[in-house]
Amino acid sequence: MYYEAIVIGVSSGGMKALKFLSSSLPIHFSIPIIIVQHLSSKSDSHWIHLLNEKSQLNVKEVDEKEKITKGYIYIAPPNYHLMIEKDQTFSLTIDERVNFARPSIDVLFESAAEVFKNKLIGIVLTGSNSDGTNGIIRIKKYGGLAIIQDPTTAESEYMPKSAIAAIIPDHVLSLEKIIELLLKIDHKNK
Amino acid sequence: MRNKETSDLEISLLLEAIFQKYGYDFREYSQAHIRRRIMNRMAVSQFEDIAEIQSKVLNDATFASEILQDLSITVTEMFRDPLFYRSLRENVIPILKTYPFIKIWHAGCATGEEAYSMAILLQEEGLYERTTIYATDFNQMALNRAKDGIFSNKMIKEYTSNYQLAGGKESFSNYYTSNYDNVIMNQSLKKNIVWANHNLVTDSVFAEVNLILCRNVLIYFDKNLQNKVQTLFYNSLINGGILCLGSKESLRFSDLYAHYIELDTKQRIFKKKY
Numbered sequence: 001m002y003y004e005a006i007v008i009g010v011s012s013g014g015m016k017a018l019k020f021l022s023s024s025l026p027i028h029f030s031i032p033i034i035i036v037q038h039l040s041s042k043s044d045s046h047w048i049h050l051l052n053e054k055s056q057l058n059v060k061e062v063d064e065k066e067k068i069t070k071g072y073i074y075i076a077p078p079n080y081h082l083m084i085e086k087d088q089t090f091s092l093t094i095d096e097r098v099n100f101a102r103p104s105i106d107v108l109f110e111s112a113a114e115v116f117k118n119k120l121i122g123i124v125l126t127g128s129n130s131d132g133t134n135g136i137i138r139i140k141k142y143g144g145l146a147i148i149q150d151p152t153t154a155e156s157e158y159m160p161k162s163a164i165a166a167i168i169p170d171h172v173l174s175l176e177k178i179i180e181l182l183l184k185i186d187h188k189n190k
Numbered sequence: 191m192r193n194k195e196t197s198d199l200e201i202s203l204l205l206e207a208i209f210q211k212y213g214y215d216f217r218e219y220s221q222a223h224i225r226r227r228i229m230n231r232m233a234v235s236q237f238e239d240i241a242e243i244q245s246k247v248l249n250d251a252t253f254a255s256e257i258l259q260d261l262s263i264t265v266t267e268m269f270r271d272p273l274f275y276r277s278l279r280e281n282v283i284p285i286l287k288t289y290p291f292i293k294i295w296h297a298g299c300a301t302g303e304e305a306y307s308m309a310i311l312l313q314e315e316g317l318y319e320r321t322t323i324y325a326t327d328f329n330q331m332a333l334n335r336a337k338d339g340i341f342s343n344k345m346i347k348e349y350t351s352n353y354q355l356a357g358g359k360e361s362f363s364n365y366y367t368s369n370y371d372n373v374i375m376n377q378s379l380k381k382n383i384v385w386a387n388h389n390l391v392t393d394s395v396f397a398e399v400n401l402i403l404c405r406n407v408l409i410y411f412d413k414n415l416q417n418k419v420q421t422l423f424y425n426s427l428i429n430g431g432i433l434c435l436g437s438k439e440s441l442r443f444s445d446l447y448a449h450y451i452e453l454d455t456k457q458r459i460f461k462k463k464y
């Protein structure tokens with residue numbers, strides 16, 4: 001197996017994108033997916049159950065110290081930063097907000113890059129701030145694959161644009177094309 | 191950008207040095223957390239590499255205490271997770287009411303907001319007068335601020351809303367006086383709180399207590415250290431005593447899970463079996 005994980009950062013306009021993504025991936029998709037979605041600190045996890053019902057994969061909120069496993073789509077809990085340990089388990093912290101956000105995409109991406117190095121795929125989707133940009137820089141620095149949602153197809157173009165301005169992305173694609181690409185990668189990955 | 195990558199070995203040597211020289215033991219903390227904080231410090235203070243931090247830590251006590259601050263995250267709130275406090279009122283207060291004297295331990299109290307929230311709740315439930323609250327942390331700077339009980343009024347709107355969601359019975363503004371940009375917590379809330387420096391990793395069993403709150407501290411520890419600290423809590427609780435963890439913390443992976451009953455699974459409230 002080549003790619004070991006996919007990290008995704010998404011902010012405003014993200015709910016629709018996540019619904020589409022989680023309902024489009026097939027049951028045999030073998031790369032674990034880890035998502036930071038910006039939400040209010042008091043939001044509950046109801047929407048995660050809804051995503052899970054509509055997905056062939058297991059969509060769940062991260063539990064502290066849980067081991068990353070294939071077949072899962074993990075979502076960072078509100079009001080905690082999500083990080084990955086060398087033994088591929090999750091840590092949560094309540095450090096200060098980063099880019100006004102907790103969870104912050106940068107925090108997840110940076111720690112994931114340290115662990116998975118060039119075996120990581122980073123995806124920046126719709127959003128109206130620049131969280132994720134430093135993270136995707138780090139992922140590229142370690143040789144990972146950077147996929148950015150085509151800003152013209154994103155509900156909010158700011159976040160993908162900010163990422164594109166900072167790195168040379170490997171792919172700039174619509175959500176549909178991103179999913180096609182992931183399926184192709186997953187196929188080769190086995 | 192530095193081209194030299196900071197290795198795990200370098201970080202663990204730094205932690206070893208801090209422990210040997212100052213007795214603060216971060217060796218079993220979450221590595222991802224420690225790495226992030228150290229890398230931030232390197233960026234902020236423009237260090238070339240970790241060896242530079244190491245020699246400065248060993249030769250400069252002021253700098254060492256800055257590093258300790260870097261590694262101790264004191265982010266907290268009044269009535270953080272309001273539904274947890276609501277559950278405390280419903281499920282724990284009735285148990286506490288059966289005791290003539292009550293001892294409560296806030297382990298990792300940071301700047302004190304959690305302990306003040308508890309004091310308010312106990313006053314409203316008529317239990318404060320027979321309670322001693324031990325609020326401990328290993329971060330002396332945070333403890334000093336806790337003792338002062340002065341908080342920025344920027345947060346008051348949010349705290350007021352938390353307080354109401356938590357089932358508060360009064361007006362939150364009854365509990366403090368405003369002073370320019372700050373609020374000062376009432377003296378009556380402070381009188382039964384004992385602030386003390388205590389390190390969960392290196393100090394021993396605290397006291398025979400009825401209730402322990404240790405919220406959002408264990409997330410910073412690795413599994414092994416979590417287990418050790420859980421043993422410390424178990425030994426500090428009376429039989430039938432209550433343990434409260436943070437909303438994302440679990441006892442399930444702990445060896446001691448079987449020795450507790452879950453009072454409120456969602457709010458992470460446990461009762462030590464008799």
Ligand SMILES: C[S@@+](CC[C@H](N)C(=O)[O-])C[C@H]1O[C@@H](n2cnc3c(N)ncnc32)[C@H](O)[C@@H]1O
Pocket residue numbers: 094262263264265266267270297298299300301304326327328329332388389390391392404405406407410436
């Ligand atoms: C994020 S705060 C939690 C504050 C509060 N309990 C809450 O949930 O809002 C974590 C606190 O744990 C303290 N802490 C970390 N390691 C500790 C140790 N070994 N002994 C005592 N306190 C520790 C830190 O100094 C910090 O104040």
